Amino acid sequence: MKILFAASEIYPLIKTGGLADVAGALPLALRNKGHDVKLIMPAYQGILEKVDPILRSINLGNPFGVGDLRILETRIKENNTPIWLLQCQALYERDFGPYVDQNGQDFADNHLRFCALSWAAAKLVVDTSISEWQADILHLNDWQTGFAAAYLASWKLPHPPIVTTVHNLRYNGSFDMHKFADTQISYDLLTMHGMEFYGRFSGLKAGLVYADAITTVSPTYAREILTPEYGDGLDGVLNAMSDKLTGILNGVDYQQWNPAKDEHIAQTYDSNTLDNKNANKQALLQENKLNQDTSQLLFGVVSRLTEQKGLDLVLQALPEFLDTGVKFVLLGSGDKYLEEGFLALEKRYPQQVAIRLGYDEAYSHRLQAGVDVLLIPSRFEPCGLTQLYALKYGTLPLVRQTGGLADTVFEIGNTANGFHFEEANKEALSACMWRAMEAYRQTDKWKQRQLNAMQYDHSWESVTDNWQDLYQSLISKD
Known part of the structure; x- marks a missing residue:
């Protein structure tokens, strides 16, 4: 044709x-x-x-x-x-x-x-x-x-x-x-x-x-x-x-998005060498001059900063988690009040929060490889590509159940590969983030979710x- x-x-x-x-x-x-x-x-x-x-x-x-x-x-x-x-x-x-x-x-x-x-x-x-x-x-x-x-x-x-x-x-x-x-x-x-x-x-x-x-x-x-x-x-x-x-x-173009051969990340890995992913977490923390303790959960965002993407909900929910010691990195730009809100959060938690405004293709790869959970709480999402990239990198997406996010991310059962919530409000997002934190403490089950995520073929x-x-x-x- x-x-x-x-x-x-x-x-x-x-x-x-x-x-x-x-x-x-x-x-x-x-x-x-x-x-x-x-x-x-x-x-x-x-x-x-x-x-x-x-x-x-x-x-x-x-x-x-x-x-x-x-x-x-x-x-x-x-x-x-x-x-x-x-x-x-x-x-x-x-x-x-x-x-x-x-x-x-x-x-x-x-x-x-x-x-x-x-x-x-x-x-x-x-x-x-x-x-x-x-x-x-x-x-x-x-x-x-x-x-x-x-x-x-x-x-x-x-x-x-x-x-x-x-x-x-x-x-x-x-x-x-x-x-x-x-x-x-x-x-x-x-x-x-x-x-x-x-x-x-x-x-x-x-x-x-x-x-x-x-x-x-x-x-x-x-x-x-x-x-x-x-x-x-x-x-x-x-x-x-x-x-x-x-x-x-x-x-997904797995020539561009594949942790086994990604030239942008600190350490390549695949499902057989998943432990190598931690080197990317360490490198991301170091690059952003954050606390080097990798035992704490690291949340991330790569997104346009708009209400459509639910980033106002993230801004509302994050402080209670940061107070427990978790960390957060963000790459994106958009609505000024959201940019200013995240920068204020970085100022308040300088050892735990790193905000990079704008877009940087290489850094987005390093972020995908380095974080534990990628937050995508969109009010609507036609397909979403960042969650598909995250799955390949063994980074668990935490999403609102809408559009392509609902078609690709599952929290329950043998195919669980991430976390999801239904209502677009701070309370539902927070509850889901707490579930992710609890799951992170169960090392074997967490790794199984990662393997489930990496095995899907979204090419x-x-x-x-x-x-x-x-x-x-x-x-x-x-």
Whole structure:
């Protein structure tokens, strides 16, 4: 099969979250199964340094009046994956990241920036004058590429089946109606049954309504988003299209996340040498100048600091545990009041708490290998990747039962590999943390949980068959 995979971020070129990990790993896994996959993404500032020399440049003209759009055909250096980069200096060559400015505010022209990306993806699957390579499947990801489905519906041209994957429904890519004229999408689509969304227009809704199949990144999240609690205003739309909705768990790239060969950690280990994990705990404590006693439980967090991730609950619950001598390390950034709250906790417990604001890929590996328990108390979590990484590292996830966390972390029975709680409040989280502390004292049972965690295969190779089956079913219908 020939698959065009469109995304706004792709690891290792650029990453702000789990979308980049998926967009980097799933196409590679599909290519390893023999499929012909190409990527399309904007040529953000600095991206050209991370790809091979440009093979071909194709001028698509100036459809949005902001400068010529160019398709640059090349390959990602690290894994040789073919990629089309959409170049437009006015839209993409900016500092501070793909979506926001130096103040953390969305770029005012984000609608135009990602309409251009979507437009280019749509053109590539219908215009043979751009490329002789023609996709059998167009795979869109989140709102930033959802507009492509609207362009194809607007143009009324034959096109391949469209799959839209929702990585996080809350980010719906909705914009003020006065900006709609900029998109050059037919006004016929601007209805409540089309891409109109509560008096605005939405890239994600377009991607849902005009797709042939909708996927989310876990089976539980696929069920949750059909409810008002998790549907973020789109539950009605999704219920109307539930026959084309399915949940497929994300995989893990075990070339990147594997304690047996991780170059970022102090001591490699696997399930047969699990005792070596303690050297990573020691190294993490030392790196952060914390008390070197490794007998006390070490909690950790790698996350965006937002209420969605339940980090306000962690901030409320931690002091009673720190007073018993446990330790805590955090890597992340986000809401200022949470950043300030965790920094205040570090100041109050300098020998037990280490806070590192921002994101550091190598340090996130060291943290995963070094902590005993990774806290992921999300109010909702479409899939979650950090708990999948933690499982491989024998680090026990402590999670709220929601989305992909509920599908992958179990506290009871022979498959127990972590800890979970149900209600999103401080009391439920604290009770679960106390259970983890009690379990930590039972050395043999703790080690069995670690071994259970490490034996699960969450590789992309293990889930690729689900994607192959979905694509093939759509091609067969077409």
